Amino acid sequence: MSTTTRTAEQRWSDFRTARDAALAEPHGWLTITSFQWLADSPGALEGVPGTWTGTATHAAVTAESADGLTDLTSGRPVTGTITATLGDEESLSWVAFGGTEGRRVVVELARRAGRYAVRTRDAEAPTLTHFTGVPVFGYRPDLVVEGRFEPFTAPREEMIATAHPDVPGKHRTVGEVVFRLPGEDGEFRLRASQEEAGSLAITFHDRTNGASTAAWRKVVTRRPRPDGTVLLDFNRTINYPSAFSPFGTCPAPVAGNVLAAPVEAGEKRPEDRRDGDRTAAPRMRRVQSRVSG
Numbered sequence: 001m002s003t004t005t006r007t008a009e010q011r012w013s014d015f016r017t018a019r020d021a022a023l024a025e026p027h028g029w030l031t032i033t034s035f036q037w038l039a040d041s042p043g044a045l046e047g048v049p050g051t052w053t054g055t056a057t058h059a060a061v062t063a064e065s066a067d068g069l070t071d072l073t074s075g076r077p078v079t080g081t082i083t084a085t086l087g088d089e090e091s092l093s094w095v096a097f098g099g100t101e102g103r104r105v106v107v108e109l110a111r112r113a114g115r116y117a118v119r120t121r122d123a124e125a126p127t128l129t130h131f132t133g134v135p136v137f138g139y140r141p142d143l144v145v146e147g148r149f150e151p152f153t154a155p156r157e158e159m160i161a162t163a164h165p166d167v168p169g170k171h172r173t174v175g176e177v178v179f180r181l182p183g184e185d186g187e188f189r190l191r192a193s194q195e196e197a198g199s200l201a202i203t204f205h206d207r208t209n210g211a212s213t214a215a216w217r218k219v220v221t222r223r224p225r226p227d228g229t230v231l232l233d234f235n236r237t238i239n240y241p242s243a244f245s246p247f248g249t250c251p252a253p254v255a256g257n258v259l260a261a262p263v264e265a266g267e268k269r270p271e272d273r274r275d276g277d278r279t280a281a282p283r284m285r286r287v288q289s290r291v292s293g
Contacts, residue, residue, distance in 0.1 A: 009139045012235050019238065020133045027093070027106045030128040031121040035164070035247035038116040045118065048107060049097055050078070054116030058085045059109055061095065069095045070102050086111040099123070112167045112249055119247055127244060134239065135268040137212075143234040143265040147179030149192070149200065149224040158191075161252040163242030169251045177202060177221070179232055184261045191254050198223035200230060203240075203251060206259040214243035214269045216253050237266025244270050 023030055036045050038054025042062065045052050049067035053060045062081040063069045069078040072093050084092055091110040098104035106121040152175045162169040173191045177200060180187055192200040200221045209215050219237045221230045242248030 008141065008144070012139055012233075015236060016133075016136065020131075023134065023244075024128065024131055026123045026128075027121040028128075029241035029248075030131055030244055031106075031123055031125045032119050032127075032241070032245045032247045033105075033122045033125050034118075034120045035249075036118055037166075038118065048105075048118065048120060050095075052118065056114070058083045059116040060084075068097045068102055070097065072096055072103075072106070084109055086116070088112070088114060093121075094118075110249075112164075135271060137235075137265050137268060139235055140265045142182045143263065145179050145181065145232050145234070147177050147230050147232055148228050149175055149177055149230050150228070151175035155194075158254050160254055162249050163240065163252065164247075164249045167249045169249075171203075171251060171254045173254060174200070177230060177232065181259070181261055181263075188259055188261075190257045190259075192221075195220060200224065202232075202257070203253045204257045204259055204263075205253055206261060206263040208262045208264060212264070212268050214239050214267075216240070217243075217263075217266060219266070234263050234265040237263065239267045239270070243267075 022028065034047060036048075038052050038059055040053065040055050042051045042053045042060075044050075049069055050061045050063035060081055060083045061069070061078065063078040065077055065079050067078070070076070071078050071082055072095060073084075078095060084094060086092060086109065088111050091108055093106050094109040095107045096103040096105060097107075104123050108119045108121055110117050110119060152173065156173045158171045158173055160169045160171045171191070172193050174194045175192060176189050177192050178187050178189045190202050190204055192202045195201050200223075201218060202221070203216060203218045205216050206213070217237045217239055219232060219234055221232055224230045240248060240250035242250040
């Protein structure tokens with residue numbers, strides 16, 4: 001193994017350490033235990049104290065001191081009614097309850113598709129307490145490939161599915177990344193969105209989905225070089241939160257972002273989601289996901 005490869009593999013190892021540490025945060029993605037829509041008239045939620053409402057304009061929760069709710073925006077107990085207003089796709093760690101300090105469970109308020117919902121994040125969720133790291137493929141230097149970015153004249157808003165059947169999504173496509181994979185004929189072309197500092201995010205299906213990997217995954221490149229070239233390191237392919245929990249609203253790939261080839265690199269399907277994963281991978285058809293000219 002060359003010095004360059006060892007250095008790249010060590011950087012990947014550091015990336016994996018940081019990734020697992022981020023997932024293991026006390027109220028992170030591994031702690032989500034429910035997703036519930038709020039009704040437009042006051043009502044109770046399963047497993048959550050208080051009375052909850054979600055209208056077209058705001059969300060509200062009413063509680064008594066005995067309910068043990070703490071307003072995380074002020075740090076004070078909830079006695080009476082508090083309200084919050086969010087924009088679509090926004091989320092707020094709103095109130096907490098349970099445990100010796102009253103903050104074992106954080107109730108996250110979210111607005112999706114114009115509706116308010118709450119997700120509970122329990123610091124003692126088995127998904128977190130039993131977590132020992134995401135299973136991954138071994139490092140593959142051959143799956144660090146160079147591609148080229150072909151930007152659109154203007155970004156395109158495209159409708160997509162999400163991991164939740166009642167939550168539609170949008171993908172802001174800024175262009176396409178074109179590349180080859182080792183052992184495969186022809187080029188692949190995947191649409192990308194733009195993240196911070198100009199990096200490109202690509203959500204995609206491949207032929208490992210539903211077997212060794214989740215229904216879809218994501219890889220992020222650095223900002224394209226001045227000549228349009230980009231480096232795709234598939235060893236850094238990661239799962240969306242919906243791979244760990246059935247309560248995610250994560251975006252699915254835009255139509256056509258399918259690799260009719262196995263990408264045996266990056267994160268595998270979490271062991272505890274191998275049964276009952278409701279995010280099914282599509283049937284792969286080699287012809288349609290190639291560039292046909």
